[in-house]
Amino acid sequence: MKMKRDQRADEALVLLALDGDEEAFACIVRRYQRRLTAFLGQLVGDIELARELAQEAFIRAWRALPRYDSHYRFSTWLFRIAHNLGIDQLRRRKLQVVSLYRQDQSGDEMELELQDPAKDPFGHLENRVLARELKTVINDLKPEYRELVLLRHFGGFSYQEIADFKEMPLGTVKNKLFRAHSVLRNALKAFL
Numbered sequence: 070m071k072m073k074r075d076q077r078a079d080e081a082l083v084l085l086a087l088d089g090d091e092e093a094f095a096c097i098v099r100r101y102q103r104r105l106t107a108f109l110g111q112l113v114g115d116i117e118l119a120r121e122l123a124q125e126a127f128i129r130a131w132r133a134l135p136r137y138d139s140h141y142r143f144s145t146w147l148f149r150i151a152h153n154l155g156i157d158q159l160r161r162r163k164l165q166v167v168s169l170y171r172q173d174q175s176g177d178e179m180e181l182e183l184q185d186p187a188k189d190p191f192g193h194l195e196n197r198v199l200a201r202e203l204k205t206v207i208n209d210l211k212p213e214y215r216e217l218v219l220l221r222h223f224g225g226f227s228y229q230e231i232a233d234f235k236e237m238p239l240g241t242v243k244n245k246l247f248r249a250h251s252v253l254r255n256a257l258k259a260f261l
Contacts, residue, residue: 094131109123118158
């Protein structure tokens, strides 16, 4: 049985793309577009800007593909490109916060919904309060903890992928995430 192109390993798709197969790279884009955009959205606090930065990250990855070192995971390399673009954007804007709000088409901030359809309207109100509190607590984390939380929970990275991405020992990543989760858990005790 022949494997669909979208099911191939990243490295196999990269090799095909290096041979000029643009569809192989399109498969990579489809595979990572949502995760990359979500990660950048949390990093820069603006979903439209995140979409633009994700697009730019894919363009830069395409252009730099011949320099990709296959000893490293492709996803780590791609997210590093995106991370650098996001940090550059924050430096230009001189922002130091990560928003858990998104902007609608008119530019107004919209609160992220954490709704459970099984809950009553009071439950929805509790979710909005929780989302607001979670945003505050994440923003108040030390920057090194905040970034790891974003990579883990918005970027979808495993602990090992974060360790590779941040060039940290795996134990350090686990320790820092444990501490960050403890801070979050303690701050949100009333909601748990």
